Amino acid sequence: MAYQEVTTIKPKKGWVGVNVKELWRYRELFFIFVWRDIKIRYKQTAIGVLWAILQPFLLMVVFSIFFGSFAKMPSNGVPYPIFVFSGLLFWNYFSVSLTNASDSLVSNENILKKIYFPRLILPLSPTMTPLVDFAIAFIVLIGMLFYYHFTPTLIGIVILPLLLFTSFLSASGLGMFLAAINVRYRDIRYALPFFIQSLLFVTPVIYPTSIVSSQYQWILKLNPMTGIIEAARAGIVGGKQIDFTLLAISGIIAAAIFLFGIFYFRKTERIFADVA
Amino acid sequence: MQDEIIKVNNISKSYTITHRESYETIRDKVTELAKKPFQMFAGRTHTEKEKFWALRDVQFSVKQGERLGIIGRNGAGKSTLLKILSQITYPTAGDVMLRGRVASLLEVGTGFHPELTGRENIFLNGAILGMKQSEIRKKFDEIVAFAEIEQFLDTPVKRYSSGMYVRLAFAVAAHLEPEILIIDEVLAVGDTQFQKKCLGKMEDVAKGGRTILFVSHNMGSIHKLCDSCIWLDRGKVVAAGDPQNVIMQYLDYQSKGRAIFTQEHQSKKKMNLRKVFLLDGRAQIGRLVNFDDDVLIAIEYEINQEVNNCLVWFTLSSGDGIEILCSTDYDLHPELKGPRSKGYYRTTAVIPKKVLSPGSYNILVGINSNNLPSETFDRIETISFDVVDNGSSPKAMFGEMSRSGFLQPFLDWQTQKVSEKTDS
Structure with missing residues (x-):
């Protein structure tokens, strides 16, 4: 009999690379997990997938009333609802992915302790599920663009996948890191909602970067979501040019976060089943 | 075909039992953190630690097609051994070599989602156990028939009775076709009827030339299924070899009463x-x-x-x-x-x-x-x-999981067909 695979199990120490070949072999499981999460997302709800429209839409309405009408927040000369909704689109993808990824190991603990598969699948697959919500919310945005008579620029549409990919890198990178810590310290569960809420204030979702004084601009720029949301707004809603330098910085930071997340995850992976 | 398919070289596994020091204060922790920011995450805090060896220098090898039983008391290290062989956890020392696809059944129904239907869970569970979707699709009807849940296929499993749930879970697992199958006591599921069916299926798998590692407390099934056996106690292999021999030694040691x-x-x-x-x-x-x-x-x-x-x-x-x-x-x-x-x-x-x-x-x-x-x-x-039970009792001969009563004599049954007609 010809054996295709020889597995060697040894004590693991130090930093470990990513076994891409193995990940590829388990791609079906990755998609099954994505499919499972989508399937169960709106189970036993009365209005089902409508929530994917209602959630960002209602948030947009609330923000428009309080920040747009009452606080008179500047919005680069575009109507505030469009301004805030285009920001929320990416922000929601980022925050939901991050939350799900951070919780992924703990919520799949029973599987983690009983079956082997590349553990990276767990934090990565829940960053795919919110893409469905993103797509639905994007349709709502298109409706709003029609309503306000805006035409997105061609370059805006072209870079959209790139922006989404950068959001994925940031969310999953941070998610893998937090998921690994969460296995041992469940504090993450309680700290994360607070962290995400705070992060919303250092991301130009409800305000434009222009209202932050230039000496503190660098703080915003360290946040990869800043470049993403700014570029998305400039490209889709218009009002100003896309700042490619800022976008490049965001891309580099997002990639760095992703790599750090993946390696930290791989390094701590061996103890997951023991401490979960 | 006498190649070694599993080779376990002196593996040891230690767990650290941590006793927290009582005088540790938040201030200490914060200063400590400030000095070494990532220490907290690496888990190297200043607490008293004690090492517990779940496995110590375990060594054995399994040949292609061999069915190895693993016995021992609770806490002897059986589950740790299976977890290492299934790559769920890693040894502290030593190494293991495995040839071929490994599937481990440390539990039936791993990853079942209560909200999903029986049909959906077959695909989910199959994927988690390492089956390809095409493979599951091919065996789908067989799985459903084995589980006897045809009419509930599209019902969420949270509405299943526990019996149906276990049957479905086992059915999926039973249709795995790896080169090495690792099983932890999953046979103890379902009603007697179904247990019998499970044991039968296991025998089919065993006869199919697959290599099986099987942990059980049921000496009868170890005896029936396995052609070699190891006895683990306190993380060490105490005896290995012919199942009957090892089981005898184990039981002899186990029993506290005088002979x-x-x-x-x-x-x-x-x-x-x-x-x-x-x-x-x-x-x-x-x-x-x-x-x-x-x-x-x-x-x-x-x-x-x-x-x-x-x-x-x-x-x-x-x-x-x-x-x-x-x-x-x-x-x-x-x-x-x-x-x-x-x-x-x-x-x-x-x-x-x-x-x-x-x-x-x-x-x-x-x-x-x-x-x-x-x-x-x-x-x-x-x-x-x-x-x-050396395999000669009626219970063992017919692969039953249990038969009640203190006596198990072979009674003289005589059965004849009296008439072609029934009373209907």
């Missing part, structure tokens, strides 16, 4: 018990008796002065204390009711083979005089023994 009872001479009594033990034809044996061997109980006693109308008796009771029978030495020998002179006596009683169900039994021996007022000279819990 031999002895007592000093007591001159004040008219009669006294000296020794009780089991016999194998001629020689004295340990406390293990095969189902298909006679149980010979030998009782030695002394008569210190002549007695009339006395008897020696014993009761046989089950391991949990239920009395099964009482027997006396004069039952078939009424002449013993007469006088017995001074001396050292030995009497043996035979409990015929293929009667007692596999299990543990205790022997209470008594020596009485039947005169009025009756006098009890000795009445002592003496020995215990185990009837071991």
Whole structure:
């Protein structure tokens, strides 16, 4: 009999690379997990997938009333609802992915302790599920663009996948890191909602970067979501040019976060089943 | 085909048991954190630690197509060993070499989602167990038929009865086709009927030439399924080899009861018990008796002065204390009711083979005089023994998971077809 695979199990120490070949072999499981999460997302709800429209839409309405009408927040000369909704689109993808990824190991603990598969699948697959919500919310945005008579620029549409990919890198990178810590310290569960809420204030979702004084601009720029949301707004809603330098910085930071997340995850992976 | 498919080289696994120091304060923690920011996450805090070795220098190898049973008490390291072989956790030292696709069943229904339907869970669970979607699709009907849940396929499994749930879970697992299958006691599921079906399926898998590692507390199924066996205790391999041999050693060690009872001479009594033990034809044996061997109980006693109308008796009771029978030495020998002179006596009683169900039994021996007022000279819990299922009991022969009752004789059943017609 010809054996295709020889597995060697040894004590693991130090930093470990990513076994891409193995990940590829388990791609079906990755998609099954994505499919499972989508399937169960709106189970036993009365209005089902409508929530994917209602959630960002209602948030947009609330923000428009309080920040747009009452606080008179500047919005680069575009109507505030469009301004805030285009920001929320990416922000929601980022925050939901991050939350799900951070919780992924703990919520799949029973599987983690009983079956082997590349553990990276767990934090990565829940960053795919919110893409469905993103797509639905994007349709709502298109409706709003029609309503306000805006035409997105061609370059805006072209870079959209790139922006989404950068959001994925940031969310999953941070998610893998937090998921690994969460296995041992469940504090993450309680700290994360607070962290995400705070992060919303250092991301130009409800305000434009222009209202932050230039000496503190660098703080915003360290946040990869800043470049993403700014570029998305400039490209889709218009009002100003896309700042490619800022976008490049965001891309580099997002990639760095992703790599750090993946390696930290791989390094701590061996103890997951023991401490979960 | 005698290649080694699994080779385990001196693996050890230690867990650290942490005792937190009581004087640790938040301030200490914060200063410590400030000094070494990532220490907290690496888990190297200043707490007292103790190492616990779940496995110590375990070494064995398994050949292609071999079915290895692993036995041992709870906490002996069996599950840790399986977890290492399934790559769920890593050894602290040593290494393991595996050839081929490994599937481990440490639990049935891993990853089942209550909100999803039976159909959906078959695909989910199959994928988690390492089956390809195309493979699942091909075996789908077979799985459904095996689980007997056809009409509930599109019902969320949270509405399933526990029996249906387990059946579905096992059905998926049973259709895995890896080169190496690792199983942890999953057979103990479902009702008797289904357990039988599961065991049958396992045998099919075993006969298919697959290599199987099987942990169980059920010596009967280890004996039936496996062609070699290792006994783990406190993280070490205590014995390895032929299953029957290893199981015998294990049970012998396990049982706390005595196999031999002895007592000093007591001159004040008219009669006294000296020794009780089991016999194998001629020689004295340990406390293990095969189902298909006679149980010979030998009782030695002394008569210190002549007695009339006395008897020696014993009761046989089950391991949990239920009395099964009482027997006396004069039952078939009424002449013993007469006088017995001074001396050292030995009497043996035979409990015929293929009667007692596999299990543990205790022997209470008594020596009485039947005169009025009756006098009890000795009445002592003496020995215990185990009837071991070596595959010859009806239960084992037909692969049943359990059969109630203390006795398991082969009764003479005669079955004929009386008529072609039924009464309908």
